[in-house]
Amino acid sequence: xxxxxxxxKIYGTQRALDEVSFSVQPGEIVGLLGPNGAGKSTLxxxxxxxxxxxxxxxxxxGHSIYDEPREVCRNIGYLPEQNPLYTDMYIPEFLRFTxxxxxxxxxxxRVDEMIELTGLQPELGKKIGALSKGYRQRVGLAQAMIxxxxxxxxxxxxxxLDPNQLDEIRKVIRNAGKNKIVLLSTHIMQEVEAMCGxxxxxxxxxxxxxxxxxxxxxxxxxxLEQIFHQLTKE
Numbered sequence: 001x002x003x004x005x006x007x008x009k010i011y012g013t014q015r016a017l018d019e020v021s022f023s024v025q026p027g028e029i030v031g032l033l034g035p036n037g038a039g040k041s042t043l044x045x046x047x048x049x050x051x052x053x054x055x056x057x058x059x060x061x062g063h064s065i066y067d068e069p070r071e072v073c074r075n076i077g078y079l080p081e082q083n084p085l086y087t088d089m090y091i092p093e094f095l096r097f098t099x100x101x102x103x104x105x106x107x108x109x110r111v112d113e114m115i116e117l118t119g120l121q122p123e124l125g126k127k128i129g130a131l132s133k134g135y136r137q138r139v140g141l142a143q144a145m146i147x148x149x150x151x152x153x154x155x156x157x158x159x160x161l162d163p164n165q166l167d168e169i170r171k172v173i174r175n176a177g178k179n180k181i182v183l184l185s186t187h188i189m190q191e192v193e194a195m196c197g198x199x200x201x202x203x204x205x206x207x208x209x210x211x212x213x214x215x216x217x218x219x220x221x222x223x224l225e226q227i228f229h230q231l232t233k234e
Contacts, residue, residue: 001025002047002151002181007056009042009205016042018205019056026150029177031192032185034202040185041081043202044153047183048078060151077144081155081185083136085143087129091120094128095142102147114142119168133160141169145176152176154184158191170195 002024009017017039024030034040045051047058049069057064063071086094092111099107115121118138123131128139137160144152157173158166173195176182186192192199192213199216201209209216 001061002183003057003059004043004047005057005059007043007046007053007058009039009046009051010054015205017046017053020202020205020207021056022200022207022210024181024183026181027178028198029173029182029184029196031196031199032183032202033187033189033192033199034185035187038202039205040202041155044078044080044155044183044185048076048153049073074147075150077147077149077152079137079140079144079152079154079157081159083140085128085136085139088127090127091115091124091131091139094139095146098143098146104147110146110148114146117145117172118142119165134162134165137161138165138169141172149180151181152183154182156186157184158186158188 004023005021007017007020008015020039020043032040032043042051046053046065047060049065049072052065057066058072059065060072060075063075065072086097089097092115095111095114096107099110104110115124118141120135120138120142123135128136131139137157141154141157144154152173154173158169161169170191173182173184177195184191184195196213198212199209200207
């Protein structure tokens with residue numbers, strides 16, 4: 001399981017995160033919601049060992065970000081908001097390169113599986129630099145999942161997708177969430193309702209709501225957008 005315990009991150013005099021705690025079990029898809037500057041991306045970077053917290057602890061299937069960062073990274077697939085890709089490589093070439101980094105025993109088979117899973121077949125003849133933003137997101141999602149991680153951390157995974165691509169990527173994420181932990185951030189409320197069973201709403205570095213979509217809606221609001229705006233208003 002993924003456990004976030006009292007995570008605080010301080011930049012100078014600013015508390016980007018303030019004692020954030022929650023846990024996620026296998027099979028859960030959790031949406032991390034909040035306005036710009038709420039601390040969502042900072043939290044994801046801490047979970048994935050890109051930056052250290054000022055205080056608190058994160059464990060991924062019992063592995064600590066302090067004591068076993070390599071084991072944490074082996075268990076995580078990460079798609080950052082700014083999707084870094086080698087734009088002069090072709091899609092299969094890039095995915096084989098990624099598979100080799102993880103030392104996968106049958107990299108060709110796994111690359112083929114990821115291409116099919118993320119619907120990249122129509123663009124295989126193009127270099128990544130020639131792809132649309134939506135297809136670049138698909139490549140990023142494929143590289144995040146290629147080593148079959150137990151945890152997927154996805155920062156704005158559906159940004160720039162057209163309606164057809166959106167439906168397909170939603171299906172990929174929902175299927176992944178059947179046996180993985182998925183934590184995704186988004187500003188699009190419909191995405192949470194379409195993919196997530198639970199939402200964690202964060203504002204000014206603090207969790208202001210955490211519960212199932214059904215429980216949040218039972219507060220008397222018709223949709224998550226109303227809940228979000230009520231809980232994060234000044």
